Amino acid sequence: DAKTTQPPSMDCAEGRAANLPCNHSTISGNEYVYWYRQIHSQGPQYIIHGLKNNETNEMASLIITEDRKSSTLILPHATLRDTAVYYCIVRPPEGGSSNTGKLIFGQGTTLQVKP
């Protein structure tokens, strides 16, 4: 499974864009990049995912470099409620009896949004 590297922590001012980087230099061509976040005392929440193209939804934007070795999650206008641990995960393709396309979590980035 491709491994991801994220900074352990980041700060962001409320109202500003939060840019969370992730390195996944060993990603293979058919692996997706997923982002989740975990707010204290809750289960992980799905944010966004992508394969090659940049993606945007109501929560965030995902920018994937052309070589796919890194990506950035962008929260355009961070609020205090965005304070959470953010996980970047490379998901293997589903196939075979022992590969279910399961999500393997790393340590993530703790984002602190400050007033």
Next chain:
Amino acid sequence: SAVISQKPSRDICQRGTSLTIQCQVDSQVTMMFWYRQQPGQSLTLIATANQGSEATYESGFVIDKFPISRPNLTFSTLTVSNMSPEDSSIYLCSCRQSYNQPQHFGDGTRLSIL
């Protein structure tokens, strides 16, 4: 997205006892998973719950300690057997409706063993 309900939400148990955690999904799903989150740590996958067959366990987890059932496409249970204080963790159920769909999580069961 699927809504996942876990019971109990928290419990305090005595060492040596066993506890069964239930996971109910509000729609049929293809895949169900169980994770553990130890205090201050990230999530660790315990096993994939397979409908109608034995669960697929990750390295370091065994069926005798964490027996799993999945009788249908909306329900699964995880039992934590012969508990010790080291089993104090949050146990989370997760599901995915199909390969192209995101995986979703319940809010977990907070388990403390005295």
